[in-house]
Amino acid sequence: MKFNTKNTEEKMKKSVAIYESNLSTIRASQANTAIVSKVTFEYYGAPTKLVDMASVSVTDPKTLTISPYDRSTLKAMVKALLASDIGITPQDDGAVIRLVFPPLTEEHRKGLAKQIQKMGEDARVIIRNIRRDANDEIKKLKKDGEMTEDEQKAGEKAVQELTDQYIKIVDGITTQKNKEVMQL
Numbered sequence: 765m766k767f768n769t770k771n772t773e774e775k776m777k778k779s780v781a782i783y784e785s786n787l788s789t790i791r792a793s794q795a796n797t798a799i800v801s802k803v804t805f806e807y808y809g810a811p812t813k814l815v816d817m818a819s820v821s822v823t824d825p826k827t828l829t830i831s832p833y834d835r836s837t838l839k840a841m842v843k844a845l846l847a848s849d850i851g852i853t854p855q856d857d858g859a860v861i862r863l864v865f866p867p868l869t870e871e872h873r874k875g876l877a878k879q880i881q882k883m884g885e886d887a888r889v890i891i892r893n894i895r896r897d898a899n900d901e902i903k904k905l906k907k908d909g910e911m912t913e914d915e916q917k918a919g920e921k922a923v924q925e926l927t928d929q930y931i932k933i934v935d936g937i938t939t940q941k942n943k944e945v946m947q948l
Contacts, residue, residue: 765911767919769926772898776891776930783887783934787941790876795828795865797821805844807837814841823862830854830861868945876945884938888931895927 788798803814814820818841819831832838842861845854855862868876902919905911911919 765905766915767898767902767905767911767922769898769919769922772894772923773926775894776926779887779890779894780930780933780937783883784937786883787880787937790880790941790945795822795824795826795863797828799850800828800830800845800848800863803844803848803850805837805840807840814844817841818861826865828863828865830863831859832861835859873945877942880938880941880945884934887934891927891930891934895923898923 785798788796789802797815797820800814800820804811805814805817806812807817814830817833817837819833821829821831823829830841832841838856838858838861842854842856845852845861845863850863852863852865855864899920902911902916902923905919906913906916
């Protein structure tokens, strides 16, 4: 019986996609709508995502404009933005909210680079954990007699090749994001 690596590969793909999604929330001195994607505020007693209740657009490379669908939510949105970790003070003119992205200092860039490295390492750890789970499954199949020793070795080799491939992808994404942050 040959070990099927499709499930393992799907899990690795998902972990890379989540890593990319998390990286998109890092503020790199450019206006980016993903930065407010995780901001929530209280709307009729329920936590609601800001992006579900407003139109978020990039008006120029340094400015993000948030236009609430319901103007009565404006103050709650401003409060949520102030409480969030985006690090930008919102400007409210009574109709829309503007987030003006200041240029990054060298110190802040280095801090972001460290944060990106840590997120990259976390993604690599997740991929290695997926590899460990797949190898445990292979060992169990071998122990239960459903797999020969040669099939076990081939399965472990295939899982390791997948792991190497996805760790290389994570490293490439991390390097690219670091370059982006350090060049701005």
